[in-house]
Structures are given as C-alpha cells and as structure tokens.
Amino acid sequence: MNLFDVYPLFDLEPVRAEGCYVYDQNDRKFLDFYGGHAVISIGHSHPHYVRRLQEQVAKIGFYSNSVQNPLQVELSQKLGELSGCDDYQLFLCNSGAEANENALKVASFATDRKRIVVFEKAFHGRTSAAVNITDNDKIKAPINATFPVTFLPLNDTAAVERALKKEDVAAVVVEGIQGIAGIYVPSSAFLEEVAVLCKKYGxxxxxxxxxxxxxxxxxxxxxxxxxxxxxxxxxxxxxxNGFPVGGVLIHPRFEANYGLLGTTFGGNHLACVATLAVLEVMEQEGLQENARKVGAYLKTQLEQLPGIKEVRGEGLMLGLQLAEPAGPLRKQLLFEHGVFTGSAAQAETIRLLPPLGIGKAEVDVLMEKLRLVLV
Incomplete structure (x- = not known):
C-alpha cells in the first residue's frame, strides 16, 4: 500500500527534538521558528509534558465519554482559571476543524439560522462545514456547499452590519489573528463593534x-x-503541544442537552493530561509573558532588516512580508542555515510561530541567518 500523496515534502526527516531545536537523521540541528503549524507551544519533549503522559498511559489512556473522567473536570477548571474564561462551558474534541464544526452547530441550533458571516482570507479547517467558511475554493468539493456563507473584508464594520440586517445569520466567525492568510490582525475596535452588532441582530x-x-x-x-x-x-x-486535541468554550447562556454534541476520542485521558501539562508549564514558566516580551523584541529586530516590506502580528505570531515570493528564501534558511519557518497563502509572506519559550538568544540567531539570505 502507498500513501495518498497530498503533501509536498521537504527532503528532511526529523527524528528527535528538544526545546526549540529539531534534529534530523544525520543529527543536524535545526532552530524551530515554526513549531509545526503553531502546535509546539511549550517546546519539544518538555520533561514535565513527557512525564505526565508517561504516567497517564501507564494507568489508562482511553475510555469513552459514557463514563466519568475527572481529568476533564480538572482541565476545564485549570483552563478557565488561566484563560480568564472561568464561567464558560468546555466541550472537548480532537482538532481545530472539529472545534469549528461543533461551534457552528451550537450557533445554528441556538439561532435556528443557517447563514455564516466570515472574512476574506480566512482559514477555519478542511472538514465539511469548516471548509465551507474557509476562503479557498481550491480545497472545497461540491459536497461542501451545504449552507449559505458571506465573505466580507476584515475590519469593515459597515459590511458586517449590512449582512446582519437580513436577520438570517447564525454566526459571525473571526480568527483572533488570521494565520494561514499571512498574519492579519482584526482591530480591537472592529471586534468590539462586531460583538455589539451580533447582540443587536441576534x-x-x-x-x-x-x-x-x-x-x-x-x-x-x-x-x-x-x-x-x-x-x-x-x-x-x-x-x-502535538497531542491531537481541540475544544469549544461555550458561553453559559447556551444550554447543554444530551446528544447535542458528541465525539468518540475527544476529551480522552491522554488528551486531557497533555493539555493540563501545557497549562502547567505555561503557568510555571511564564510563557505567555515571554511570548509578549520576546515577541516584541523579535518584531523590533525584524522591522530593522533591509528588504522587509512589513511585519504583522502580535507576540510570537508574526508575518514577515517580503518584496518577492518567500519560497526560495525559506528553503535557503532551512537547508543552508538550519532554520524552520512557515509559509502562508500569501506567497510573499513568511510565518514565524516558534515555541513560546523561545529566547532572545534564539531570536539573535534567526536575525543572523536572515541577514545572510536577505542580502
């Protein structure tokens, strides 16, 4: 049997990783400024994360959601505490696309409406409903067009109100920062105005x-x-941090009913422990504050580079806009200088999404390598 060949692969085989570094089969060292699509949050092979998973799998790794799992309760409480969303309800699933599928379902049940308002350049997943609200026709099959969708320019409040006035919109979906698009940030004022409009029009x-x-x-x-x-x-x-897990935080005004949502693997014991370990490390090591401080340092350094048109984003979620397609430069960084970076739908953009514990020393290494390839 052969693999279904849908991924263009670099000629590279990572075999181990630690912190913000990845090593290939020849023991070559790579600085990871991509984190595998923003997945590696607390760093590769973090000792606390590894220990928690090892201890849990030796006890019980999985049982279905037909029985009690106190780890789900512990996770919901810890997540609420650290996120500031302690009054929300948590539904656990397996991935981001599945999280969006379930959020759309909750919104449609609550409003008895079908239309979804989303924004140009948005990416929300590849499953049936999620891909329907993703702004990329190339990945949509005919079967995906199952409900009406309106795409609007980001940060255009007037366009949102015009769409909501029709009173057939179940939900407006916004990325906190548009990622795959190339790192575009909705303004705070826009988010606040959209929140008001959603309440006004139901x-x-x-x-x-x-x-x-x-x-x-x-x-x-x-x-x-x-x-x-x-x-x-x-x-x-x-x-x-690499273990498949997703979720939906649901405002307390929504009422849960048995059978409304469901999943086989979502919220299993290992997924809960993986997420708890991430939250524990984030808290113990101050990774949110580090993302803010080191991200600001990284952005300042990037803005001083020659040949850079724009640097977009916040914290450790940055888009580096070049004057030409970024693919050749990314390959040069990877194969000649040992640095992982990410692509974007916008061909001229490099995405930087490193582990949240990355330090100024690693930023300085990245800057040294960028200067070599941007001359």
Missing amino acids: ACLIMDEIQSGFGRSGNFFAFQRANIQPDLITIAKGMG
Missing part, C-alpha cells in the same frame, strides 16, 4: 483561536486585547 460571535490562542499572541486568547465576550471560542493546535 447572531452568535465565534472567535477562532485555534492558531492564535494559548498564549501565542501575548494574551491567552488574541481577542482579549478587545473588551468582548464571545459566544463561542474554538481552540486546538498549541493546546496539546
């Missing part, structure tokens, strides 16, 4: 924090730079 506000959450922006959730309280918040990626 639509739900869903904040997609799948890539921008868990401290990456310098806030626990990127939307927290604004004074809003979303109806639903979707999470994944850095939540499990």
Whole structure:
C-alpha cells in the first residue's frame, strides 16, 4: 500500500527534538521558528509534558465519554482559571476543524439560522462545514456547499452590519489573528463593534483561536486585547503541544442537552493530561509573558532588516512580508542555515510561530541567518 500523496515534502526527516531545536537523521540541528503549524507551544519533549503522559498511559489512556473522567473536570477548571474564561462551558474534541464544526452547530441550533458571516482570507479547517467558511475554493468539493456563507473584508464594520440586517445569520466567525492568510490582525475596535452588532441582530460571535490562542499572541486568547465576550471560542493546535486535541468554550447562556454534541476520542485521558501539562508549564514558566516580551523584541529586530516590506502580528505570531515570493528564501534558511519557518497563502509572506519559550538568544540567531539570505 502507498500513501495518498497530498503533501509536498521537504527532503528532511526529523527524528528527535528538544526545546526549540529539531534534529534530523544525520543529527543536524535545526532552530524551530515554526513549531509545526503553531502546535509546539511549550517546546519539544518538555520533561514535565513527557512525564505526565508517561504516567497517564501507564494507568489508562482511553475510555469513552459514557463514563466519568475527572481529568476533564480538572482541565476545564485549570483552563478557565488561566484563560480568564472561568464561567464558560468546555466541550472537548480532537482538532481545530472539529472545534469549528461543533461551534457552528451550537450557533445554528441556538439561532435556528443557517447563514455564516466570515472574512476574506480566512482559514477555519478542511472538514465539511469548516471548509465551507474557509476562503479557498481550491480545497472545497461540491459536497461542501451545504449552507449559505458571506465573505466580507476584515475590519469593515459597515459590511458586517449590512449582512446582519437580513436577520438570517447564525454566526459571525473571526480568527483572533488570521494565520494561514499571512498574519492579519482584526482591530480591537472592529471586534468590539462586531460583538455589539451580533447582540443587536441576534447572531452568535465565534472567535477562532485555534492558531492564535494559548498564549501565542501575548494574551491567552488574541481577542482579549478587545473588551468582548464571545459566544463561542474554538481552540486546538498549541493546546496539546502535538497531542491531537481541540475544544469549544461555550458561553453559559447556551444550554447543554444530551446528544447535542458528541465525539468518540475527544476529551480522552491522554488528551486531557497533555493539555493540563501545557497549562502547567505555561503557568510555571511564564510563557505567555515571554511570548509578549520576546515577541516584541523579535518584531523590533525584524522591522530593522533591509528588504522587509512589513511585519504583522502580535507576540510570537508574526508575518514577515517580503518584496518577492518567500519560497526560495525559506528553503535557503532551512537547508543552508538550519532554520524552520512557515509559509502562508500569501506567497510573499513568511510565518514565524516558534515555541513560546523561545529566547532572545534564539531570536539573535534567526536575525543572523536572515541577514545572510536577505542580502
């Protein structure tokens, strides 16, 4: 049997990793400024994370959601405490796309409406409903067009109100920071105005924090730079530091009913422990504050580089806008200088999404390598 060949692969095989470094089969060392799509939040092979998972799998790794799992309760309490969303309810699933699927379902049940308002350049996942609200027709199959979607320019409040006035909108979905698009930040004023409009016209506000959450922006959730309280918040990626886990934070005004949502693997014992370990390390090592401080240092350094048109983003979620396609430069960084960086839908943009514990010393190494390739 062959693999279904859908991934263009670099000629590179990582075999071990530690902290913010990855090592290949030849023991070559790579500085990780991408974190595997913003997934590695607390660093590779963190000792506390490894120990917690080893201890749990030796006890019980999985049983279904038909029995009690106190780890789910412990996780919901710890997540509420650290995020500041302690009055929300938590539904656990397996991925970001699944989190968005379930958030859309809750919003549609609550409003008895179908239309979803999203924003140009948005990416919310590849499953049936999530891909329908993703602004990329190339990854949509005919079967995906299952409900009406309106795409609007980001930060255009007037356009949002025009769409909501029709009173057929179940939800407005906004990324805390648009990631795959190339790192675009919705303004605080825009988020606050959209929240007011959603309440006025009876639509739900869903904040997609799948890539921008868990401290990456310098806030626990990127939307927290604004004074809003979303109806639903979707999470994944850095939540499990590589273990597949996702979730939806659901405002207390929504009532749970048996059978409303469901999942086989979501909230299993290992997923809960992986997320608890992430939260514990974030708290113990001050990673949210580190993302804020080191991210500010990184952004300042990047803005001084020649040949850079723009640096966008917050914390350790930054987009580096070049004057030409970034692919050749990324390959040069990887194969000649041992630095992982990320691509974006916008071909001229490099995404930087390193582990949240990255230090100024690693930033200085990155800057040295960038100067070599930008001449």
